[in-house]
Amino acid sequence: MTRTLEVDLGDRSYPIHIGPGLLHDPVLYRPHIRGRQVMIVTNETVAPLYLAPLRAALDGLEVCEVVLPDGEQYKTLEVWNRIFDALLDARFARDCTLIALGGGVVGDMAGFAAACYQRGVAFIQVPTTLLSQVDSSVGGKTGINHPAGKNMIGAFHQPLAVIADTETLDTLPQRELSAGLAEVLKYGLIRDPAFLDWLESHMAELLSRDPEALAHAIRRSCEIKAQIVAEDELESGQRALLNLGHTFGHAIETASGYGNWLHGEAVGAGMCMAADLSARMGWLAEADVERVRRLVTCAGLPTEPPPELDAERFRELMAVDKKVLDGRLRLVLLTAVGEAVISDEIDQDQLTATLSARRP
Ligand SMILES: NC(=O)c1ccc[n+]([C@@H]2O[C@H](COP(=O)([O-])OP(=O)(O)OC[C@H]3O[C@@H](n4cnc5c(N)ncnc54)[C@H](O)[C@@H]3O)[C@@H](O)[C@H]2O)c1
Ligand SMILES: [Zn+2]
Structure with missing residues (x-):
């Protein structure tokens, strides 16, 4: 094994x-x-x-x-x-x-x-x-x-x-297991549609800690991470894809006080926000946004940021994040489920819409 x-x-x-x-x-x-x-x-x-x-x-x-x-x-x-x-x-x-x-x-x-x-x-x-x-x-x-x-x-x-x-x-407590699944989903979303399909059909086994299913998810995740790190150790390029959902997520963690939202929970909501913004900018189909939200929900994670965190505060916190270069915000966005890009051409009105939106 x-x-x-x-x-x-x-x-x-x-x-x-x-x-x-x-x-x-x-x-x-x-x-x-x-x-x-x-x-x-x-x-x-x-x-x-x-x-x-x-x-x-x-x-x-x-x-x-x-x-x-x-x-x-x-x-x-x-x-x-x-x-x-x-x-x-x-x-x-x-x-x-x-x-x-x-x-x-x-x-x-x-x-x-x-x-x-x-x-x-x-x-x-x-x-x-x-x-x-x-x-x-x-x-x-x-x-x-x-x-x-x-x-x-x-x-x-x-x-x-x-x-x-x-x-x-x-x-491991169940809440922590779910938090870990956020990063597992991330690998599927940025690089591997087939792995994402597999995750979709094995979520119940993962949540019930089936050892074979967990071992597979860990191995595939580590393979993808090891490959990305080997290509770009110091994050001068593609490694930044691993930050999908993280600029939003870090803002949620900082705003809520460290430890109140688990890192993986914030990343779960952050990935849904990245999908939402990708769709608003016309890069991702609405059906794919729904698919991302469904996966995040099935993993036992939140899909929305805390209600009290408004767009203005979000922007302040996101400006501190390391992904800002030369004063320009860079975000990881989805062009398909299983394919991501790093972009600093963010439409500011669409971003505001994403930051203020709370879906039902
Ligand atoms: N360096 C990186 O590349 C990188 C990547 C992702 C996340 N992070 C960081 O990782 C941190 C989150 O890590 P985490 O989710 O492991 O959180 P954590 O380290 O806080 O662990 C979660 C909880 O589980 C407990 N725990 C650990 N192992 C256990 C076990 N086997 N059985 C029972 N309880 C156990 C811990 O004591 C803690 O209460 C964040 O600070 C995040 O920024 C770093
Ligand atoms: Zn992370």
Whole structure:
């Protein structure tokens, strides 16, 4: 059942292992650990579930851990600094390895710490949410939030390996499972109509955590992400397609206070808004907008932004997002279901209409 994919980045290429029971397997970790010192970064929810088996797999090494509070609202500079306190307390050297054990929040914070500690140390991702297994653990984007904007402080730092144990999803709350499906749908929408068809017909299995269905969705998602990252590691072009729904979504997350809307929920609504704008600009058929909305709904996700977030506030927040270049807003729009483009020629009146629209 285990599959290994590769992110092809020349001498910085790395494997993504996907399958059940991988968390416990010492063999997967050893090739990537050079020194003897390993710092596991995790959080208060994940530690009681998976810290002991991971520690057992690292038996014989000098292993320490730092357990962060749980939640997007803690993806801050202050909490991030605790990782450095732990590393310095334990006198960790340049040849140490950081392991992120948890979802995207832990992965982004640990990865960014690994990018900065002594100007960069080794890093392994052990993602335990669907969202982190299909998206955030792959591709090397790391970072933290600022009160003014999501992920505004960060770095590119590729891991040496991604170890995605699909059995860890057994303990994931249903709302988090749905949030992960938002990013899975994203891959189908931007690149792979056949995968989108498959998702449409297997949504019930995915929501009931059928292991085969989940494994397939994770593998296909990682394949698409690995391919896009290999083509454009630093997002000078096509990688930006992965931001479908995210400029709208980040605005929703920032406006609602971090942690109130899950990232995947905001992306779900954001993708519906991107589809809506694409149709208003004449690029996408109305029937396809409905199809996107139906898929997002079936995945258990919202299709509308919060009612109190008006067009003016939306615009302010979207202007902070990193996708603004030279003062021009760039958005990922759909030209078909399974095909996306990056555009900075956004019709401002149509955008206002999308930002103010609330469909029944
Ligand atoms: N770096 C990237 O390329 C990238 C891509 C997408 C998202 N992100 C970031 O990822 C974050 C969202 O990640 P997320 O959705 O994984 O959220 P998360 O890390 O907050 O995890 C969701 C919740 O599930 C809990 N949890 C984790 N694993 C569990 C398990 N196996 N069983 C039970 N509970 C578990 C966590 O403690 C948390 O409460 C956001 O901050 C987003 O910005 C980054
Ligand atoms: Zn995302």
